[in-house]
Amino acid sequence: MNILEVIAVKLDQSLPVAKMQNLLNYIDSEKQSRIKSFYRYEDKERCLIGDILVRYMLASYLRICPQEINFSHNEFGKPYLKEYPLYFNLSHSGYWVVAVLDTNENGIDVQEMGDVDLALAERFYSKREYIELLGMKGNQRAHLFYDLWTLKECYIKTAGKGLSLPLDSIILERIDSSIYKSYLKEKEIYLKLYHLDSSYKLAVSSDSGCFENLKILTLEELYTLFMISLKTPALINGK
Numbered sequence: 001m002n003i004l005e006v007i008a009v010k011l012d013q014s015l016p017v018a019k020m021q022n023l024l025n026y027i028d029s030e031k032q033s034r035i036k037s038f039y040r041y042e043d044k045e046r047c048l049i050g051d052i053l054v055r056y057m058l059a060s061y062l063r064i065c066p067q068e069i070n071f072s073h074n075e076f077g078k079p080y081l082k083e084y085p086l087y088f089n090l091s092h093s094g095y096w097v098v099a100v101l102d103t104n105e106n107g108i109d110v111q112e113m114g115d116v117d118l119a120l121a122e123r124f125y126s127k128r129e130y131i132e133l134l135g136m137k138g139n140q141r142a143h144l145f146y147d148l149w150t151l152k153e154c155y156i157k158t159a160g161k162g163l164s165l166p167l168d169s170i171i172l173e174r175i176d177s178s179i180y181k182s183y184l185k186e187k188e189i190y191l192k193l194y195h196l197d198s199s200y201k202l203a204v205s206s207d208s209g210c211f212e213n214l215k216i217l218t219l220e221e222l223y224t225l226f227m228i229s230l231k232t233p234a235l236i237n238g239k
């Protein structure tokens, strides 16, 4: 089955405080408390917008109100829907919040690029990946290091077991410059690297290997779409 949607929201321009406050009304009380507990505004913003983005994507697809969505969590914290056979995953880093929606289990990861930690690569990447990194320099090495990091993180998030899954157990086979193949519970999964911007990496998984184009929204655009999604189900159902 195809990936239904991949959306990235850029947080480079903040929303007015009143709009942020308004969005808080549409998430559950547990998430509200978590957001309040964050010290930094950026952490509050990433967490709130992640929840709103996923609610918007699910509600639009299911044609229900975003507030009707109840998240359950597996024992490692991965959120899922009990009531519907629809899967999603969410990731945030720096000024990006990204989410994926699919009819099968999936994962997504966005990472801001930083320094290359070769000791970490030696410990957690395969021998072949580590040797390939050693043969590279500067920018080229940094890109491969973060491509692999993001792909592995995406794999971990698809499996949904957090770091209980040994990092060095993840085998990635490169199909082409942006698509990788791996196995999860003895089934094939594909991981795609999307181009987001020059200092971030984005990876998404799918069991079909068919990937949607990436849609990019500003915060204002997401806010507007979310507000429309609050009204649409009522219109459809003639209420």
Ligand SMILES: CC(C)(COP(=O)(O)OP(=O)(O)OC[C@H]1O[C@@H](n2cnc3c(N)ncnc32)[C@H](O)[C@@H]1OP(=O)(O)O)[C@@H](O)C(=O)NCCC(=O)NCCS
Binding pocket: 046, 047, 050, 051, 076, 077, 078, 079, 089, 090, 091, 092, 093, 108, 109, 110, 124, 148, 149, 152, 153, 156, 157, 158, 159, 160, 161, 162, 163, 167
């Ligand atoms: C949650 C986890 C799986 C990813 O954490 P992260 O990269 O810091 O966070 P991301 O922004 O990508 O994802 C966070 C979102 O994933 C979802 N999530 C939470 N637990 C999850 C899990 N076990 N599996 C999949 N998704 C999960 C939530 O929606 C969460 O959003 P929220 O925090 O706003 O509620 C983390 O527990 C983890 O184990 N990270 C691995 C770190 C690492 O060393 N990677 C090395 C790769 S080489």
